[in-house]
Amino acid sequence: MTRERDTPTPRDTDPRWLDANGDPIDEDHRGLVYDVQTLVNRRRALGIFGGVALTSLLAACGATAEAQTTPTATATATPTPTPTPSNTPSATAAASGPLTAVPDETGGPYPADGSNGVNVLDDSGIVRSDIRSSFGSSTTVAAGVPLTIALTVRDAATGTALAGKGVYLWHCDQSGNYSLYSKGLENENYLRGVQATDANGTVTFTSIYPACYSGRWPHIHFEVYDDVATAVASGPIVKTSQIALPAEVDDTVYATSGYEQSIRNLAQISLQTDNVFGDDGGIHQIATMSGSVASGYTAALTIGV
Template structure:
């Protein structure tokens, strides 16, 4: 009588050569007395190991339904997701003449109200709101060597207004402190600021300044700076924004400069500093950049 373990779904006997590894070991053990061959290893342990090997192989080769919320990733996938890769370190750049961090006159970092995500309005004695096309700025800070997200870092960010003026410095806005703010990076190393699209002023490509500190407490105490650099805004988006009312001077100024010829971004064309853009003039844009420090 045929052993039902070695028959197919139609009841036909499976040829010995196709019965698999477990059958081969059982046959070998039966012929040679398992204890003598395997030096005391229990037969059940050996067969269990074979079964585990087969299951692991099947799991590794079976397709995974990534759309299912209950899907369990394979070991290799989990390792891949957990691993971090190195990222390019963002170049050190000048903070420019209008940082308001105490290095060139006024210091806004120790003012109550500077820690905020919406930087469109002034705070303190003035509540003037800077006008312009809406812009969300999402800056993600990572360790350049490991790629690890740097949570809890302090980021101070500032830029010019629609007319190309910097609050606290430029004529007419010396008593304003809009378009400046400090935020703490979240668990993903990201800070998000709500702002307006900056102008292109004479001699510079459109840009946004930032400083990274060890934490917010260090930033507001004007402590050591980890990284000072700038974000470059792409020409395609600049053209669309500068075609709107209030940015007329930017059209002429951008026509006279280039990213490659810019005094800051010119050395490498800003390849590590060009923001990725999403959105529209009507709905507003989001500028995103991941930096290594």
């Protein structure tokens, strides 16, 4: 039987691999020289292929690395300008998170809210920010170191500012006496006033620094109502409490003329022994102070109700 010839390759035409009849000798019988040459040729081919493959691989890696190291633009929010602080402290209307509710305290014996005799809340003129003078039949102005009182009312559960709340605030004068009650002051109504909280939940009263009278730490009374209309109608009270004034400012103010009795009274009392603030040292009721005797002080307090 005649075997079909394979198509000759260039290597098959080499006379070394032809038999006497000119036909190609089978590769298995061409000897050691042929095998060595074949092995060398294959290694060269593999070397060329490997070089091409390596070059392609490096190029691919380079492209990948470049893709990985190319910075990606990140959207940056436009910064919101920080508002310039004003001299009068206030809080933002945004919720600040839960805060401890201010303790309920006594309104004391001189509230003038109708619960103990006289009622100033239904008098025309009680809604005001400057409470230094009497109004109505008298215009007497209370003497003392100027004090601005900034009270911010927030929801204790959420921290949200409570706008439109009615706040009634009152305190004693430079001598430790209360208008409408103390002897000789029955016809005076200074150092008392009502205001509505603004959008930030804040009310600001212009007043004078109260004295320290015997048996009590220096303090300021306040009542919070649902609104001003409820306050002037002596309606339901949401919160009754007190503001404590810090010792370091008390000492400075009481060293000035007109507060002589307060120096002695303050030396006999502390926040821990006071019958109102003694439970916790007034930790949730101590005002934050700024200012001076010459320029006047500001007492700021945020309360939760």
